[in-house]
Amino acid sequence: MKVHFNYSKKLKLALYFLIIFLTIYINAGDALALLHLTFIPQWRPQAQFAGYYVAYEKGFYKKYGLDIKILTGGPDTPSNEYLKDKKADIATMWLSSAIQMRAHGIRLVNIAQIFQRSSLMLVAWRSKVKTIKDLNGKKVGVWGTIFMIPLKAFIKKFNLKVNIIPQMGSINLFLRGGVDVATAMLYNEYDKIINSGVNPNELTTFLFYKYGFNFPEDGIYVLQSTYQKYPKACCAFVKASIEGWLYAFEHPKEAVDIVMKYMFKAHVPANKVHQTWMLDIIKKSFFYHGIRGIGRLYKKDYYNLAKILKQEGLINTIPSFKDFYKDCYVEK
Amino acid sequence: MLKNRGIAFKLTLLTILSTSLIFSSIFVYSYLFSKKIIHKKIRENAKNLTTAIVNHIDMVLLPLEKVPQGLVCFLEHTSYTQNDLISLLKSIVKNNPDIYGCAIAFAPYKFDKHLLYFSPYCYKSNGKIKLKYIGSDSYRYFYWDWYQLPKELGHCVWTEPYYGKGGGVIMATYAVPFYKIINGKKEFMGVVAADISLKWLQNIVESIKIGKTGYAFLISKDGRFITYPDKRFIMNETIFTVAKEYNRPYLRKIGIEMIHGCCGFVPVYSILTGKKCWLSFAPLSSSGWALGVMFPQKELMADIMSLNAHVVMLGIIGFVLLALVIVFIARSITRPLSALTDVTKDVAKGNLDIKIPYTHLGDEVGKLAQSFDFMRRSLKDYIKDLKETTAAKERIESELNIAAEIQASMLPRTFPPFPERKEFDIYAMMHPAKEVGGDFYDFFFIDENRLCFLIGDVSGKGVPAALFMAIMKYLLKTEALRGVSPNEVLNRVNQTICPDNETCMFATIFLGILDVKKGIVYFANAGHNPPLLCSKNRGVKLIDVSKGFVVGVMDEVIFESQSLTLAPGDILFLYTDGVTEAMNTDGELFSVERLITSLEDILKDTDDVTLIVKKVQDKIKDFVKNASQSDDITMVALKFKGF
Structure with missing residues (x-):
């Protein structure tokens, strides 16, 4: 009798564990359903994009619930075209290109200005x-x-x-x-x-x-529609990327090794000396406005450039800064 | 440090040191000289080899350059149709295995007024020749190096090498601009470009092996590695990025020389092997690229290094043998010396019968041993003599001592001599200069009331004087006891001595007879120092004495008798010349004057005869200090006390 009692108790326990396990598993399945997004930098792999490759390799995107696919940019795959044609969800490009696109009716938004100083x-x-x-x-x-x-x-x-x-x-x-x-x-x-x-x-x-011509360069852009649909995911991408950049600046050797891996993959001539130099110069551009300026597009910089573009006849009207820039990076 | 070491050690050390210095100098000179020669040879060979490879590459590249140049010549001097161009391109690609593809890229609207892009391009694909027209909005060839470089520079250009389609093969484009004279004006028409695979070039350079670890590499005009044993360097690194990464500033300087078409031969450390190498470099005359050949120094210098190692080894063996020989020779010299040293120690201890070794040798050591043996024998003889002499001397000394004792016992030494007589006090002392002296004194009663006293000094010193003195004293006493006057005593003694005095010894004598009742002194003097009379009233003064002649030389001499009367308390002080002629270290004499002064001083304190004599003796001692006593010192003090 005693044995029987114990046996049925064990069965009950096993049943409880099974229920708990299944509950966790199902919830985990929900959590694992990462949002899939495609990202394209505006040029071939190099330390100019170290932050993104590092964020990807170190799993920062996944940490923020994103499943990012990085496409290889370059002359044959212009990032602005890819963004416009929705071949990519997120792209980097120069501020001047982005203002022109917006002025010409392509409704894209800047979700982070990564390079603050023109190189x-x-x-x-x-x-x-x-x-x-x-x-x-x-x-x-x-x-x-x-x-x-x-x-x-x-x-x-x-x-x-x-x-x-x-x-x-x-x-x-x-x-x-x-x-x-x-x-x-x-x-x-x-x-x-x-x-x-x-x-x-x-x-x-x-x-x-x-x-006096500090036209900020690389920024992160998405179409306005994408931003409206996934505002959190867009900002999560920015946060993960900036985390990637900060990691890269702190671990330049590791960052350069990661970038080199992608360069070899893309058959791009690569050497450490040059990539290390590149990362170092970009660090200065990244922190040009100090810690508080990380990832931020300054209104002054924006209008300074937009006015020149208008003067040169490249745009007819200056897009509103409010529409153009969505401040994602809240860690100030 | 070295001076305490043995001869063998010094000889070995100094010989080895000097020979090793000579050997090292010769070795270093020969090493440096041979190294210089070999270095020169290697340099020449390296230069020749590098030039040969460069020429070999140029032999292939230069004919390839002729192909687009020929095409340009055709384009500039004839008219043509599109088909003509295509067939020309096809035949070029077909007939030149090293040309992968060839294009004629026209400047905008130059071939056709309506065509922005016109550039037929024939290329090899899967063994076939294919044609395509490059140039579109996505490939605006006007902005590419292969077009722009010849256009802007106005001459033929080799572009920087690049990876061909598919990535596997390194290619470079040889591009030639072509022009046309239109209305007397030279107008740029376009560029003929030939894509050339560099696989064969890589094969040539990679096949170069210098020794086991030597190698060659090729860099482009920008310093980029076209070939290198480490494939990761190819197309990725330039010689300048490597210089920076490995922190070798000199490599950057070499790189700059290389890309500027210089030739050179410089020592470097190989990045690949980490070994010390010579880098020989020269430019390709065709493309301006530079060839570098690494010659591993160690391998090329291996023969001379091995030779040097053998020389050093032989040198060390030679040194060891030399050291052994020197030690042997040095030992053969020092062994007898050591043995002689040991023997010397025995001799020094007094063993003079020991046998001296090595006296049979004829060399320096033998001579030393013989001299040493001679010295031993001489020493032995000398010591033998010395023993005998010492024994004789000792005997004489002991005899002299006995003689001195006898002499001393001859003079009255018990004071006071006549304790029962209250009329006078007398005290005397004699201190001989040698063991036995020539001075003497005496006093004795002739009868109840007459005391005879005398002091004398015999010529010479030592035993003869003592003997003469003994005779003299005996004779004087004998004659005095006969009761005759003092001058008669001296006359008689003189007459007794003279006839038999062959040695001509003589004596000065002062002899007096005191009548103890009356205080009258009868005296006679034979050449002696006049005595001093000390009285309370008159002080100390010499008594008036006729000088008289010495006793013992002339028998006809007659001595004179004199007399004086002593008052009670008067002291008569007799002395020999040993007192007045006592000499200090400065050569000064004690003198009669100093004696008188001394007596005056002493008399202030005492009139005791014993004390007077002793104090005079002290004064003399104070005066002469450390000077040795040259003559006997004798003093007699007689104090008349009265009735």
């Missing part, structure tokens, strides 16, 4: 150019219209006459002397020039942000 610059051979005035009459290589906006503003400000040579993103024309001056990103082409055997003292540089 765009002019690099010239010191033998030919020593001061701004020396730029007069020189051949200046420029890649595409997007880079043209601050350049034109710069030229106007200093009343320069230059011979603009459009080109693809290569430094070889400059290195071989095909142009006297090249547009460059401080975090990218400038270091590539140095890594091609040119010493810094052979170069004269003009960083646009120092001349």
Whole structure:
């Protein structure tokens, strides 16, 4: 009898455990149903996007309930097109591109401004150019219209006459002397020039942000419809990404290794020295407005750029800042 | 430190030190010289090898350059149709296995007024030649390096190498601009571009092996690695990023020289192997790319290093043998010396009968041993003589001592001598300069009331003087006891001595006879120092004495008799020349004057004869201090007390 009593008690216990387990399992299944979103950076993998790759690799997106697929950006897969065509839910792009798109009726919103300081610059051979005035009459290589906006503003400000040579993103024309001056990103082409055997003292540089043209660059964008549908998920993406960036700045070696992995995967020439430099320069851009400025688009910066775009005739009306920017990053 | 060491040690140490210094100098010189020669040879060989490889690569690249150049020549000088261009491109790609594809890219609207893009491109695909028209809004070729570089620079250009479609093969494009003279003006028409696979180039460079770990690599105009044993470097790294990553600033300098078309031969540490290498580099004349060849130093220097190792080994063995030989030689010298040293110690202890070893040897050691043996024998003889001499001396000394005792016993030494007589006090002392002296004194009663007293000094000192003095004293006493006057005593003694005095010894004598009842002194003097009379009233003064001649030399001499009367308390002080001629270290004499002064001083304190004599003796001692006594000192003090 005693044995029988014990047996039935054990059965009961097992039944209880089964019920509890099933309850947890079902709830967990709900929780595991992550929101699937696609993200595209505006260029091929490099440390310019370290924060996103790190956030992905360290599982920050999953932590925020997101299942992110990162597409490879680049000339063949322009991020603005992908966003517009809804081939991607989230994209990074330059503020100037985004304002133009919004002004031209593509209803996208900025949910975070990651780079606060412009890294765009002019690099010239010191033998030919020593001061701004020396730029007069020189051949200046420029890649595409997007880079043209601050350049034109710069030229106007200093009343320069230059011979603009459009080109693809290569430094070889400059290195071989095909142009006297090249547009460059401080975090990218400038270091590539140095890594091609040119010493810094052979170069004269003009960083646009120092001349009143601090046009913020990489920001995170979604279509307004996406934002309206998944406001929390969009902001979760921002938070996870910024966490990724902060982690990358704290662990630059690990971050560079992660980026390099993606670079090799995309068959992009990669070396640590350059990626480390890039991450370091981006850190300065990221923290340009201090801790409180992380991920924030400043109204002043926005209108400063938008006015120039209007002056240049690239947009007819300036989109309202309120519609354009949705402040997601609340950890201030 | 070294001076306390043995000869064998010093000899070995100094010889080894000096020979090792010589050997090291020769070795270092030969090492440096041979290293220099080999270094020179390696440098020459490296230069030749690098040049040969560069030429080999250029031999392939230069003919490839001719193909698009020929096409440009055709385009600039003839008219053509689209079909002409396509068939030309096809034949070029077909007939040149190293050309992967070839394009004629026209500048906008230059081929056709209505066409922005016109660029036929023939390329190999799965063994077939295919044609496509590149150029669209998504591929605006005008902005690509292969088009822009020749356009802007105005000459043929090798582009930076890149990965071909699919990523596996590294390619580079050789691009040539072409122009047309329109209305006398040279106008840019477009670019002919040939895509060339660099697989063969990689194969050539990768096949270069220098020793076991040497290798070659190729870098582009930007310093990018086109070939490298570590595949991760290829296309990813430039020589400058590597220099930065591995913190080798000199590598950056070398890289700059390389991409600027310089040749060189420099020592570097290989990033790949970590070994010390020589890097020989030279540019390709075609593309401006640079070839670097790493020559591992250790491997190339292995022969000379092994030679040097053998030389050092042989040197060490030689040193050991040399050391052994030196030790052997040194021992053969020092062993007899050590043995002689031991023998010397025995000799020093007094063992003079010991046999000296090695006296049979004819060398320096043998001579030393012989000298030493001679010394031993001389020493033995000398010591033998010394023993005998010492024994004789000891005997004489003991005899002299006995003689001194005898002499002393001859002089009256008991004071007071006549305790029952109250009329006078007398005290005398004689202190000889040597064991036995020539001075003497005496006093005795001739009869009831007459006391004879005398003091004398015999010429010379020592035993002969003592003997002469003994005779003299005996004769004087004998004659005096006959009761004759003092001058008669001296006359008789002189006459007795003179005839037999062959040695011509003589004596000075003062002899007096005191009548103790009357206080009258009868005296005679034979050349002696005049005595001093000390009286309370008249002080101390010499008594008036006729000088007289010495006793013992001339028998015809007649001595004179004199007399004086003593008052009660008067003291007669007799002395020998040992008192007045006592000399201090400065050569000063005690003198009669100093004696008189001394007596005057003493008499103020006492009139006791014993004390007077002793105090005079003390004064003399104080005067001469450490000077040795040269003559016998004798004093007699006679005090007349009265009736």
